[in-house]
Amino acid sequence: MRNRLFDIFMMGALISGMALCTAVPTEAKTVTDQAGRRVEIPDRPQRIVSLAPSITEIIFDLGQQQLLQGVTTYSNHPPEALQLPKVGSYVRLDLERIVSLRPDLCIAVKDGNPKSSVDRLQALGVPVYALDPRSVDTVLQAILEIGALLDAEQRAASMVRDMRSRIQQVTRRIAAAGHRPRIFFQIGDAPIVSVGTHTFAHELIVLAGGINVAAGPTAYPRFSREQLLGFAPEVIVISSMDRTAGSVEQTRTEWGRWPNVPAVRDGRIHLVDSDLFDRPSPRLVEGLEQLAGFLHPQIFGGSQ
Amino acid sequence: MRASSTTLTRRMLLVAVSLAAVLAAALVLALSSGSGGEGLMRSLTVVLGQGEPNPVLETIVWRIRLPRALLAALAGGALSLGGLVFQALLRNPLAEPYILGVSGGSAIGAIIGILLGLTRFPGVSACAFLGSLATLALIVAMSSGRSVLKKDALLLSGVMVNAFCAAVIMFLVSMTQDARLHNIIFWLMGDLSSADGATVALLAGILLPCFGLVFLFSHAMNLLLMGNDMAQSMGLQLRSVTVLLLVVTSLMVSAVVSYSGLIGFVGLVMPHLLRFVWGSDHRVLVPACILGGGAYLTACDILARVLPDQGEMPAGVITALIGAPLFIFLLRKTRR
Numbered sequence: 001m002r003n004r005l006f007d008i009f010m011m012g013a014l015i016s017g018m019a020l021c022t023a024v025p026t027e028a029k030t031v032t033d034q035a036g037r038r039v040e041i042p043d044r045p046q047r048i049v050s051l052a053p054s055i056t057e058i059i060f061d062l063g064q065q066q067l068l069q070g071v072t073t074y075s076n077h078p079p080e081a082l083q084l085p086k087v088g089s090y091v092r093l094d095l096e097r098i099v100s101l102r103p104d105l106c107i108a109v110k111d112g113n114p115k116s117s118v119d120r121l122q123a124l125g126v127p128v129y130a131l132d133p134r135s136v137d138t139v140l141q142a143i144l145e146i147g148a149l150l151d152a153e154q155r156a157a158s159m160v161r162d163m164r165s166r167i168q169q170v171t172r173r174i175a176a177a178g179h180r181p182r183i184f185f186q187i188g189d190a191p192i193v194s195v196g197t198h199t200f201a202h203e204l205i206v207l208a209g210g211i212n213v214a215a216g217p218t219a220y221p222r223f224s225r226e227q228l229l230g231f232a233p234e235v236i237v238i239s240s241m242d243r244t245a246g247s248v249e250q251t252r253t254e255w256g257r258w259p260n261v262p263a264v265r266d267g268r269i270h271l272v273d274s275d276l277f278d279r280p281s282p283r284l285v286e287g288l289e290q291l292a293g294f295l296h297p298q299i300f301g302g303s304q
Numbered sequence: 305m306r307a308s309s310t311t312l313t314r315r316m317l318l319v320a321v322s323l324a325a326v327l328a329a330a331l332v333l334a335l336s337s338g339s340g341g342e343g344l345m346r347s348l349t350v351v352l353g354q355g356e357p358n359p360v361l362e363t364i365v366w367r368i369r370l371p372r373a374l375l376a377a378l379a380g381g382a383l384s385l386g387g388l389v390f391q392a393l394l395r396n397p398l399a400e401p402y403i404l405g406v407s408g409g410s411a412i413g414a415i416i417g418i419l420l421g422l423t424r425f426p427g428v429s430a431c432a433f434l435g436s437l438a439t440l441a442l443i444v445a446m447s448s449g450r451s452v453l454k455k456d457a458l459l460l461s462g463v464m465v466n467a468f469c470a471a472v473i474m475f476l477v478s479m480t481q482d483a484r485l486h487n488i489i490f491w492l493m494g495d496l497s498s499a500d501g502a503t504v505a506l507l508a509g510i511l512l513p514c515f516g517l518v519f520l521f522s523h524a525m526n527l528l529l530m531g532n533d534m535a536q537s538m539g540l541q542l543r544s545v546t547v548l549l550l551v552v553t554s555l556m557v558s559a560v561v562s563y564s565g566l567i568g569f570v571g572l573v574m575p576h577l578l579r580f581v582w583g584s585d586h587r588v589l590v591p592a593c594i595l596g597g598g599a600y601l602t603a604c605d606i607l608a609r610v611l612p613d614q615g616e617m618p619a620g621v622i623t624a625l626i627g628a629p630l631f632i633f634l635l636r637k638t639r640r
Contacts, residue, residue, distance in 0.1 A: 092490065092497075094616065096368045097339045102360050120500060124363055 034138070034145055035110040035130035042127070044151060045105035049098055052090045052109045054281040055131070056081050058143055059107075061159060061282050062152040069101045077275060077283070093117045099124055107131065107146065109280070133280035136203055140164065142280065159282060166285050167207065170292045173299050174209035181295050183210040184233035184263070187274060189251045191222045200284060201239070201277040208291035210235065229258060235294055236263040239274040270294050312587065319588050323595035327377060330602040334373035335365050337610055367501070373602055375499035375507065376619065379564050380574075380601025381594040382511050382556040385518055387571020388593045389553045392525040392586065393546055396458050397576070397638055398631065401557045402568035404462040408469030409439025410558035411566055415476050415488060424562065425506055432558035439465055440554050494567035494620020496605050503563055510559045514552050515594050521549055522586040529584070567601065567620045569627020574600050576634065 027043035049070040050056040056075040059068055065080065073089040075081045085101060088094035090112045098106065103126055108118050110132040118128050129149060131142040140160045147156020183205055185195050194214035195201040205212045213231040214221055238251050248271050255264050263269055276287030293300040336347040349355035350365045383401060390399035390406075401407045413435025417428035446461040477488060491498075524545050527535040536542050560567070574597040575589065582588050604622040611617065 088616075092616075094339050095497075096364050099364050099368065100339075100360060116498060123500075124367055 031129075033129045033131070034142060035132040037130055039122075039127055039129055041129055041149070042104045045149065047101070047103045047105070048150070049087055049101055049103040049106045050075065051087070051093060051106055051113050051128075053077070053275070054133070054139075054279040055107045055109065055146070056084075057279070057281040057283065058146050059150065062143075062147055062150060062155050064150040064152050067150060069103055070098065077281075093121075095120060095124070099126065105129060105149070107149070109133065131280075134198075136167070136200070136207070136284060139200075139280040139282075139284060143282065163282060163285050167288060170288055171207055171209075174207075174292060174296060177209050177296050177299055180209055180211050181234040182213050182231070183235040183237060183291075183295060184213050184228065184231055185237045185239065185277075186251065187220070187239050187278070188222075189254070192225070192228065193220050193222050195219070196221050199278070200280065201287075204277060204284065204288045204291055205295075208288055208295050210291065210295040229261060232262055234262045234266070234268065236261075236269045237272055237291070237294060238269065239272045239277055268294070312585070315582075315585075316588055316591065319582055319592050320595065323592055323599065327595050327599040327602070330599040330606075331373050331377060334376070334602050334606050335369050337606055338364065338369055339609065339616070371499040371501050371504045372496055372605070374504045375564060376496050376602040376605040377598035378504070378507050378511050379496070379560045379567060380570055380604075381515065381598040382560045383567060383570040384574035384593040384597025384600065385515065385571075385590065386553045386557050388575040388586070388589055389518060389525070389549050390571070391575060392528055393549055394458055395529065398459055398572070398634060399462075400569065400571040401553070402566065402570075403459070403466070403572065403631070404443055405439050405465030405469050406436050406443070406554055406557055407561050407566050407568065408466050408473070409442075410436035410554070410561040411492060412469055412472050412476070413438075413558070414562045415473060417562075418488065419476065419480055424503075429559060429562040432562040433555060436554040436558040436561070437551070439469065440550055444550070490618060491565040493618035494565045494623065495618045496564050496608075497616060498563070507559060507563055511556055514556045515590075517552055518549065519587075519590045521545060522590040525549075525586040525590075529586075565618070565620060568624050569631065570597055570601055570604075570623050572634070573623075573627050573630055576630070 028040050029043055030038060030040045032038055046067060047069045048059065048064075048067045050059060050068060050072065052072060053075045056068070056071045057077050059065055060078050060081060068081075068084055070085045070087040071081055072093075073086050075084070075086075085097070087098045087101070090109070091114060093113065095117060098121065106121055106126055106128045108128050108130045110130045111134075113130075118130060121128050129145075131145065133139045133142045140163060143160055143163075144153075144156050147153045147159075185201050185205060187193050187195060187201070195212065196214060196216045196218045197212075198217075198219050202212050202215060213233050214223070236255060238248055252269055252271070255261070255269055258264055270290075272287070272290060275281075276283050276290065289300075332348070332351055335351045336344050338347075346355075346358075347361065347365060350358060350361050386406075387400040390401065390404060391397055393399075410432035413431035413433065414428050416435075417431035420427070420431075422428050422431065443458070443461055443465055446457075446465075473492065524535075524540055527538050527540050528542075528545070532542060574593055578589055578592045578596050582592055601619065601623070604626070605619040607622050608617045608619040
């Protein structure tokens, strides 16, 4: 009887010991993340939860998706990401679900994920590495940092090299263009919302050789129809987050009522996938190439 | 006299024990359900401290679900007690912090506090308190005078105060194009997900003394219900008791609003239900509202966490879905 009790006790100790071993990472190190926080993270994280769609994209591009245990609701690229467990949207994280996935590292974005959620995760014993991508350059930096975290430095470096050369290719060809078209980049229809200076879309517009008529200190300024007609944009890009097919078409038809707007007159209204312009992901370069095609069709040949 | 006082004690004890059991059941259920994937039974074993150790589930149960469940219980108790006090003081069965616009006033204060970049405590809470006092003063001023007993006048004032508050909130939200905006809108719907241990301790520190204070005045509320003249002849300091209770109530409501946003109709549903079951003695109703209201909001929050397939919905959605139809029903019934 005594022996059996002892056996049971030992079994229990063994099981709990095993559970502890898998939960506690082998080696840990303290690093400073892109947001300037000092965090202790495992040397080789094995269970990652991505707290933003852009981070999910980067991890897939680095070929480290097998480490991903969970992603946010709108992580829709690549399509395989849709299969992963969801942990709420990036502004409203479901802490309970994150903890239940037993991550040894969460990767967050400073501007999107609420600071309170990040602090609580940290307090619950889940290390959080925060990125702070504010410009195309810092996105490239973020890719290198994720590469370093996930033991994929080389792949990250070659991705960044490739992106840089594609950006340079665009800017080099743009340099020849004499005229910088005025562009209205519309991200919302009711109310009409555009992009100010401190956005990725603005940076891409400038890189693609255009002038953002909505430039200004407000990140997402709203405009009345009157103001829009006053802007007289030569190119209009509609990047609606509302993906229902009808609504984007409706925005286009709405513009059709104002034929004296140069962009409407010349038929230079384009629809784009907003994910290419508002996510700090590698696909920003795709967005840049699309914009350059819209703004300077004579250089890039054709409308695309 | 002696016999009636023992029956009262017995009744109070009965109510307290039975509703405390209901609250405890609601809390256990709240600890056992959530999005964490593990089933109800697995979580229940952790709650009861049995089964093999499971550090992840223990973290979820004790450090995520427990603060949230306690926040719901505290907020529910405070809101339904708030409803009870307003109904007694204004002698109007339909009075309730949310319906009267007191919650809306504290929301305005809290939003101003948030936009000014103040910390949750004491900055935002103090702003919320000032906001609720201001709306309360407005309501009392509007409904006093000749029409003091007119139920409809008070409700209409409340509706207008509420509409005005909603407009001010929209105004503030539109004026600031801010990343915090998304969170403000969610918080406005009554959101309990921000709870952590420190929040709950702080809120308990504010609310529990208020609960005690209101309980001390529960007999005074009985007298108030008999009418001002009657109450005065029984030696009640009418004015000071009224002011004290109003201030304490708005302190409770604004504390709840600044931590969990606008959760409506709890102060309507619970006092009515409890009055229906236990009669109208406030010495029984005050503890009943605290315990029953806590259980009710805890249960609503469980639904809010469990119903959506992904993420959560604000608890205020559930309480409004239940409370608003009841309000219309009560309005029709009291009209007749």
